[in-house]
Amino acid sequence: xxxxxxxxxxxxxxxxxxxxxxxxxxxxxxxxxxxxxxxxxxxxxxxxxxxxxxxxxxxxxxxxxxxxxxxxxxxxxxxxxxxxxxxxxxxxxxxxxx
Numbered sequence: 859x860x861x862x863x864x865x866x867x868x869x870x871x872x873x874x875x876x877x878x879x880x881x882x883x884x885x886x887x888x889x890x891x892x893x894x895x896x897x898x899x900x901x902x903x904x905x906x907x908x909x910x911x912x913x914x915x916x917x918x919x920x921x922x923x924x925x926x927x928x929x930x931x932x933x934x935x936x937x938x939x940x941x942x943x944x945x946x947x948x949x950x951x952x953x954x955x956x
Contacts, residue, residue: 883901883903883914883915884903884914885901885902885903885914885915886902886903886904887901887902887903887904887911888900888901888902889902892921892924895920895921896918896919896920896921897918897919897920897921897924898916898917898918898919899916899917899918899919900913900915900916901913901914901915901916901917902914
């Protein structure tokens with residue numbers, strides 16, 4: 859068998875996180891902006907009855923990875939709704955946020 863005909867074994871990815879990162883942060887608002895070369899996701903926390911929201915995390919991603927993330931997110935929402943029922947949507951959030 860030629861070298862290029864061998865089946866490639868999938869790489870087993872080991873994901874590591876320090877304790878603080880592994881705990882995660884809560885966000886109840888998100889903003890998305892983009893340029894030609896990147897997407898920027900801001901995850902925010904807005905307290906009830908407060909006019910301010912604080913950025914808890916900012917993720918900067920390439921367009922191709924963003925599209926993969928969109929597909930993975932859509933698939934996971936589909937699975938969630940199949941198991942737990944439809945997720946109710948409220949009124950639209952401010953422009954660029956959800």
